[in-house]
Amino acid sequence: xxxxxxxxxxxxxxxxxxxxxxxxxxxxxxxxxxxxxxxxxxxxxxxxxxxxxxxxxxxxxxxxxxxxxxxxxxxxxxxxxxxxxxxxxxxxxxxxxxxxxxxxxxxxxxxxxxxxxxxxxxxxxxxxxxxxxxxxxxxxxxxxxxxxxxxxxxxxxxxxxxxxxxxxxxxxxxxxxxxxxxxxxxxxxxxxxxxxxxxxxxxxxxxxxxxxxxxxxxxxxxxxxxxxxxxxxxxxxxxxxxxxxxxxxxxxxxxxxxxxxxxxxxxxxxxxxxxxxxxxxxxxxxxxxxxxxxxxxxxxxxxxxxxxxxxxxxxxxxxxxxxxxxxxxxxxxxxxxxxxxxxxxxxxxxxxxxxxxxxxxxxxxxxxxxxxxxxxxxxxxxxxxxxxxxxxxxxxxxxxxxxxxxxxxxxxxxxxxxxxxxxxxxxxxxxxxxxxxxxxxxxxxxxxxxxxxxxxxxxxxxxxxxxxxxxxxxxxxxxxxxxxxxxxxxxxxxxxxxxxxxxxxxxxxxxxxxxxxxxxxxxxxxxxxxxxxxxxxxxxxxxxxxxxxxxxxxxxxxxxxxxxxxxxxxxxxxxxxxxxxxxxxxxxxxxxxxxxxxxxxxxxxxxxxxxxxxxxxxxxxxxxxxxxxxxxxxxxxxxxxxxxxxxxxxxxxxxxxxxxxxxxxxxxxxxxxxxxxxxxxxxxxxxxxxxxxxxxxxxxxxxxxxxxxxxxxxxxxxxxxxxxxxxxxxxxxxxxxxxxxxxxxxxxxxxxxxxxxxxxxxxxxxxxxxxxxxxxxx
Numbered sequence: 001x002x003x004x005x006x007x008x009x010x011x012x013x014x015x016x017x018x019x020x021x022x023x024x025x026x027x028x029x030x031x032x033x034x035x036x037x038x039x040x041x042x043x044x045x046x047x048x049x050x051x052x053x054x055x056x057x058x059x060x061x062x063x064x065x066x067x068x069x070x071x072x073x074x075x076x077x078x079x080x081x082x083x084x085x086x087x088x089x090x091x092x093x094x095x096x097x098x099x100x101x102x103x104x105x106x107x108x109x110x111x112x113x114x115x116x117x118x119x120x121x122x123x124x125x126x127x128x129x130x131x132x133x134x135x136x137x138x139x140x141x142x143x144x145x146x147x148x149x150x151x152x153x154x155x156x157x158x159x160x161x162x163x164x165x166x167x168x169x170x171x172x173x174x175x176x177x178x179x180x181x182x183x184x185x186x187x188x189x190x191x192x193x194x195x196x197x198x199x200x201x202x203x204x205x206x207x208x209x210x211x212x213x214x215x216x217x218x219x220x221x222x223x224x225x226x227x228x229x230x231x232x233x234x235x236x237x238x239x240x241x242x243x244x245x246x247x248x249x250x251x252x253x254x255x256x257x258x259x260x261x262x263x264x265x266x267x268x269x270x271x272x273x274x275x276x277x278x279x280x281x282x283x284x285x286x287x288x289x290x291x292x293x294x295x296x297x298x299x300x301x302x303x304x305x306x307x308x309x310x311x312x313x314x315x316x317x318x319x320x321x322x323x324x325x326x327x328x329x330x331x332x333x334x335x336x337x338x339x340x341x342x343x344x345x346x347x348x349x350x351x352x353x354x355x356x357x358x359x360x361x362x363x364x365x366x367x368x369x370x371x372x373x374x375x376x377x378x379x380x381x382x383x384x385x386x387x388x389x390x391x392x393x394x395x396x397x398x399x400x401x402x403x404x405x406x407x408x409x410x411x412x413x414x415x416x417x418x419x420x421x422x423x424x425x426x427x428x429x430x431x432x433x434x435x436x437x438x439x440x441x442x443x444x445x446x447x448x449x450x451x452x453x454x455x456x457x458x459x460x461x462x463x464x465x466x467x468x469x470x471x472x473x474x475x476x477x478x479x480x481x482x483x484x485x486x487x488x489x490x491x492x493x494x495x496x497x498x499x500x501x502x503x504x505x506x507x508x509x510x511x512x513x514x515x516x517x518x519x520x521x522x523x524x525x526x527x528x529x530x531x532x533x534x535x536x537x538x539x540x541x542x543x544x545x546x547x548x549x550x551x552x553x554x555x556x557x558x559x560x561x562x563x564x565x566x567x568x569x570x571x572x573x574x575x576x577x578x579x580x581x582x583x584x585x586x587x588x589x590x591x592x593x594x595x596x597x598x599x600x601x602x603x604x605x606x607x608x609x610x611x612x613x614x615x616x617x618x619x620x621x622x623x624x625x626x627x628x629x630x631x632x633x634x635x636x637x638x639x640x641x642x643x644x645x646x647x648x649x650x651x652x653x654x655x656x657x658x659x660x661x662x663x664x665x666x667x668x669x670x671x672x673x674x675x676x677x678x679x680x681x682x683x684x685x686x687x688x689x690x691x692x693x694x695x696x697x698x699x700x701x702x703x704x705x706x707x708x709x710x711x712x713x714x715x716x717x718x719x720x721x722x723x724x725x726x727x728x729x730x731x732x733x734x735x736x737x738x739x740x741x742x743x744x745x746x747x748x749x750x751x752x753x754x755x756x757x758x759x760x761x762x763x764x765x766x767x768x769x770x771x772x773x774x775x776x777x778x
Contacts, residue, residue: 051621071230078355086173095168117623177208249371267336333360343374403509443541459524707764
């Protein structure tokens with residue numbers, strides 16, 4: 001498995017390879033043998049330096065193209081491995097790769113990771129003392145660097161451009177390239193000047209990369225960076241490990257606290273708020289409630305911001321409460337949740353911010369509280385920004401898309417991916433509206449009543465006053481304005497205040513109502529309201545569920561991949577985690593720079609007892625093996641079982657994957673409970689249309705237990721694989737083919753299978769598919 005961007009770019013081989021000017025040719029005059037292709041040489045470096053066996057998704061194609069001298073525009077989701085797409089070509093080509101990066105923290109994290117395994121990397125930014133800056137500049141001119149990270153405003157200075165003209169250049173990489181878009185959520189004015197690179201260095205390949213860009217932003221990236229002719233690579237924007245949840249805001253902080261305690265107690269997370277004041281007060285409140293929370297926003301002094309960020313990166317379980325100023329380039333892979341207490345400004349920004357969760361591929365949550373007042377506030381902020389009529393039109397369209405995501409009764413992931421031009425054919429099964437389907441009702445009459453009240457009150461009042469009129473409340477304001485005499489006074493008693501607030505919010509999302517641009521909260525009739533008032537168009541509305549954190553039972557705590565390990569392997573994992581923490585403290589780096597959790601899990605499962613075996617673990621490159629190998633091997637030897645699970649398992653004579661030694665079988669003994677056979681009860685709920693998570697919540701079981709029930713039911717023929725997983729035949733066939741294609745030594749093991757499939761399927765799904773394979777073979 002190729003690592004996420006947090007540790008792509010943390011290694012370099014001994015001895016830099018030569019430039020691939022003739023790569024791909026079968027041979028060269030005078031050569032002793034065939035010249036390896038660029039792809040083959042790149043894969044060799046990936047294994048030697050990063051410790052990963054093959055590329056993920058489009059990485060190999062991008063690397064091959066850029067290493068051969070081509071320009072590229074790359075869109076990959078966070079966690080998809082963007083950084084490797086320029087870091088590896090930097091090692092394949094002669095000269096130094098210059099990486100444009102918008103934030104100091106981003107540069108420093110990348111350089112620390114690269115140096116950790118011997119890559120000659122450095123950065124130039126305002127944090128360097130003059131002596132340190134001169135040292136980096138000397139290394140650049142002497143050819144002692146493979147990658148140099150710089151801020152865009154420094155790169156485009158006349159002095160620095162002249163300096164670059166004096167050194168061999170491997171490539172230019174423009175990271176976070178969406179910052180060039182004036183209409184984007186992270187616009188950086190200095191990015192616009194980067195078109196100078198095409199003019200001054202026409203023969204140096206350029207690669208621009210981002211994790212999020214809608215169609216408008218993509219066009220602007222290509223035009224402003226002069227990459228119209230660059231080859232484009234677009235990976236799926238889907239992050240299947242992230243669960244999306246949106247709740248009706250009633251007490252945002254209490255809802256957040258309930259969500260945290262139910263699902264993520266002790267986990268690292270990010271909480272976003274719109275204002276600095278809200279950030280400070282929320283962080284203080286969370287600390288009083290026992291949460292290890294720190295604040296981060298531009299109003300804090302630099303030392304405080306740096307200290308809080310450092311705690312978040314290097315310690316476990318720290319929650320950062322922040323404005324959107326925090327997060328870009330944060331490489332922490334084990335952020336288990338991102339929560340928004342206020343509505344983001346766009347769906348693009350929301351995707352970027354939630355993408356900071358679960359970069360390691362393990363389960364993570366995106367949690368959003370949302371109410372009508374959020375819409376008013378965002379519209380006010382958008383209206384106050386600079387820009388002409390076209391800018392206003394685009395921002396309004398983006399707000400409408402975001403509201404559509406919040407109000408959908410369908411699959412949230414389908415809505416999100418559709419926004420980025422991608423189609424998800426089936427419901428995802430991992431968002432709140434999939435796990436607990438939303439009921440809808442014919443809301444035409446309710447919509448007509450509210451719209452009529454808006455018209456009769458002069459289109460000058462907010463949802464609170466309109467609700468009072470509909471419910472027939474004789475408040476002082478209603479009486480003073482004469483609204484108790486209106487024909488709509490008291491005609492809405494079939495709904496309560498919460499119900500009318502929901503109707504108003506959904507009509508705003510649908511365009512039948514619009515909020516005032518000044519941010520006073522008044523509602524007026526929208527351009528598509530006419531057909532509804534005339535009875536020509538029906539309106540379907542969703543019934544809001546009880547919000548998380550107010551009443552009712554919360555969703556079960558999300559499990560982590562370490563929970564998949566058997567008890568003895570979990571103990572080994574914790575021992576390995578402890579020595580990783582020691583090394584991180586000694587080296588002054590975050591723990592994930594040493595090894596990711598995924599690498600420790602594989603060590604705990606396989607228990608390699610010598611350097612050769614440890615070197616085959618994913619994520620253990622040559623330099624890390626030399627630097628850390630002895631200390632991790634000492635732990636493994638100390639905690640090794642009598643019969644190490646690392647011993648190869650003889651392959652079966654059929655194509656059915658064989659379970660690895662030390663792993664649980666695919667069928668499980670049922671344990672009866674007071675209400676009958678527990679496995680049969682799971683089967684009945686699944687056939688009734690419940691998702692596995694919903695079954696677990698309904699029966700107060702662990703999700704892992706339900707998944708084992710499903711695997712047993714599939715194995716004994718009482719459920720089909722499709723019934724147990726909800727997958728179509730094509731996806732089931734894809735998993736089966738990957739299972740059969742695994743090397744003999746790892747056949748039947750869930751983690752290697754999940755890695756082979758790019759982390760796109762959960763363990764419970766994979767277990768069910770394996771259970772359904774014919775043990776007799778083809």
